[in-house]
Amino acid sequence: MSKKIKQIAIYGKGGIGKSTTTSNISAALSTMGYKVMQFGCDPKSDSTNTLRGGQYIPTVLDTLRERNKVKASEVVFEGFNGIYCVEAGGPAPGVGCAGRGIITAVELMKQQKVFEELDLDIIIYDVLGDVVCGGFAVPIREGIAQHVFTVSSADFMAVYAANNLFKGIKKYSNAGGALLGGVIANSINALYSKEIIDDFVKLTNTQVVEYVPRSVTVTQSELQGKTTIEAAPKSAQAEVYRSLANKIYNHTESKVPTPLETQELREWASKWADHLLALESGEVRGVAAGV
Structure with missing residues (x-):
């Protein structure tokens, strides 16, 4: 009997550091x-770049456009420390659903029994989370992933995207969909950023898995086409990623979040805006917004 492969999905707004975080988790787990x-489930097809020295790899959809039949070995590539890298790809610009990849x-991986043959311990799906359309919701809707995590900063649009993801998870939860493991709080340096994220997860009945600070070490590593785990393994930032990876791998219990309605979210954001203005003017000192 084949072993149980752990499958997780990491969502997040474009540009929030989702692929950076995912690649460092993968690198840490491999070590x-x-x-x-x-x-990689983003049409930009750059999820695995820092696992392969900054190089792009042929995507599944691009390869299928060139010929009708594709062997898994033509779209699965090895990266840092033996990590297997796949990029689903997307349709030609302006044509079709971006989630089709x-x-x-x-389906290609399942048909050719790739996951079992490679004797994998964990598969991490890196998924664009701006809009949870039918295609991007596949890892949740089909129960492909056992646990879902989202990367979010304290910026409103990142929180808005996370809240939308929560709505998608809640929608599919009654039909066997994947549940939420928690929020990976990214770019958390200022105290108010932590307070905002803490308040949001409390209101939506979830948790913060790890606080990841913004660090120049990450930028330096990515300019070399590498993860922080590979380029700066002894750095403080690498230690944060190792802690996160360990928590992700050992996570067992996920649940249905309680997303805010759009008006509730806007009112919540407005209270925090007033609080930050008062904080800047010196009227208050690091006290939560009281929402």
């Missing part, structure tokens, strides 16, 4: 001795 596959790529 812990686990067999890892990172499955996920559906097609997952």
Whole structure:
């Protein structure tokens, strides 16, 4: 009997650091001795770049456009420390659903029993989370992923995207969809950023898995085409990523979040805006917004 492969999905607004975080989790897990596959599900097809020295790899959809039949070995590539890298890809610009690549790529892997043959311990799906459309919701809707995490900063649009994801998880939860493991709080340096995220997760009945600070070490590493785990393994930032990776791998219990309605979210954001203005003017000192 084949072993149970842990499958998780990491969502997040474009530009929030989702792929950076995912790649560092993958790299950290590989150094812990686990067999890892990172499955890029963004049409930009750059999820796995820092696992392969900054190089792009052929995507599943691009390869299928060139010929009707594709072997998994033509779209699965090894990266840092033996991590298997796959990019689902997307349709030609202006044509079709951007989520189709996920559906097609997952089916290809299943048909050719790739996950079992590679003897994987964990598969991490890196998924665009700006809009949870039918295609991008596949890892949740189809129960492909067992646990879902979202990367969010304290910026309103990142929180807005996370809240939309929560709505998608709640919608599919009664039909066997994946549940939420928690929020990966990214770019958390200022105290108020932590307070905002803490307040949001409290209101939506979830949790923060890890606070990841913004660090120049990440920028330096990515300019080399590498993860922080590879380029600066002894750095404080690498230690944060190792802690996060360990929590992700050992996570067992996820749940249905309680998303805010749009008006509730806007009112919540407005209270925090007033609080930050008062904080800047010196009227208050690091006290939560009281929402």
